[in-house]
Amino acid sequence: MSGVLGDHGIPVRNAWYLLLYAWDLAAFAGGTRAAVEEAPSLLGLLARVLVDATGRLLQRRLAHRHQPRVELVRGIRGRIDFTHTLAGLQLQAGRTTCRFSALTLDTPPNRVLRATLARLADDPRLAPAVPGPLAVLRADLRAQVRAMEGVPLVAVSAQDFSRLQLGRNDEAYILPLSICRLVYDLRMPTEAAGDHAVHALLRDEVHFRRLFERFVRxxxxxxxxxxxxxxxxxxxxxxLESAYVPTMTTDITLTERAAPHRRVVVDTKFARHTLVRSLHGPLRFRTENLYQLYTYLRTQEHRSQAHRDAGGLLLYPTTEREVEEAMRVQGHTIRVATVDLSASWPDVEARLMAVLARVFPD
Structure with missing residues (x-):
């Protein structure tokens, strides 16, 4: 059974699928299902999927690149560097200094992969207390570090990730390098209880809201x-066409591809509680969230009939109370709904599709 992510109550498997969709890598979901079901923690899951993905790379052969080299060689290879060859009287010994291009495994993606595997192999958060899956995982990590012996083992930085460039033939690197980036972001241990990697990943509302937004979209x-x-x-x-009027960006805009091209503006939020209570008052929707969505709808009414009839949706992740409510305000139907991220993943998917069906009724 998959573990649960600290006080967020989100199962490890659900966090993984959230990440895959947020990274736009949903196509890899099926190939990681076995690792997901066995993972006790998110960091352990990341390590296992990285091991499996790197193993597939090693089977296919790691990507190489041509690197210019200048070396003293026997005979001739490439172009002769006559200045150094003649100055050193090397021809008498049958040797020349040559400039040539050689294939090497020393590429930025391979450096990042090997450094991340080595980091995880020594990470105390993955230290096995007894023989079992974690011990196997650590052995597999170290074996892959050895298998990439032709790649220099060097520390990587944030700049190394920003400089990564993949070509059309590097599709197999997309998933493992995405994991490497997340492992780098989770590199600092925390004293919080539960799954340390998840506490780092979801350490504040801003980070989690953006993750949830990208996942839903x-x-x-x-x-x-x-x-x-x-x-x-x-x-x-x-x-009045003031030069200082700001623009607004929606989290998600849904538009029917077929006529009448109905529109729904979705605002994803994150809050511990979807409904709030004023002092001694009843539970209410969050006013500030409604104001923002209301502004998105009303300021666009001049554009078309579809904009005048547009609906709105406030969508919250939750692991507690489910909410499904609707209100009608000046011609716009605004819904407030939640998605229970502690449910089974098929239920999460079904819930999102059911919410979509309600905002676009037949």
Whole structure:
């Protein structure tokens, strides 16, 4: 059984699928299912999937690159560097200094992979207390570090990730390098209880809200093909045309591809509690969240009938109370819904598709 992510109550397997969709790598979900079900922690899951993905790379042969070299060789290889060859009287010994291009495993992606595998192999958070899956994992990590012996083992930095460039033939590197980047971001241990990697990943509302936003947008983009799914930049309808009027960007805008091209603006939020209570008052929707969505809808009414009839959705992740409510405000239907991320993953997927069906009723 998969573990649970600290006080967030999100199972490890669900966190993994959230990450895959957020990275736009949902196509890899099926190939990682066995590792997901056995993982006791998110960091352990990342390490196991990285081991498996790197193993496939090693079977296919790691990517090489041509690197210019200048060496003293017997005979001739490439172009002769006559200045150094003649100055050293090397011809008499049958040797020349030559400039040539040689294939090498010393590439930025391979350096990142080997450094991350080595880091995980020595990470105390993956230290096995007794013989078992963690001991096997650590042995597999160290074996792959040895298998990449032709790649220099050097420390990597954030700049190394920003400089990574993959070609059309490097698709197999996409998933492992995405994991390496996340492992780098989770490199600092924490004293918090539970899954340390998840506490680092979800350490504040901003990080988690952005992860949830990208997950929902890419999930619907993958599975709700009848709709155009994107984030959208909106302009205020300013009749005076002030140069200082700001723009607004939606988290998600859903538009029917077929007529009448109905629209729904989705705002994803993260809060410990979807409903709030004022002092001695009843539970209410969060006012500030409604104001923002209301502004997105009302400021675009001049553009078309579809904009005047557009709906809105506030979508919250939760592991507690499910909410499904609707209100009608000045011609716009606004819904407030939650997705229980502690449920089984099939239930999470079904819930998202059910919410979509409600905001676009037949």
């Amino acid at each position: 890419n999930f619907w983009r993958t599975h709700a093909t009848a709709y155009d799914v994107r984030c959208e930049t909106l302009q205020w309808h300013d009749e």
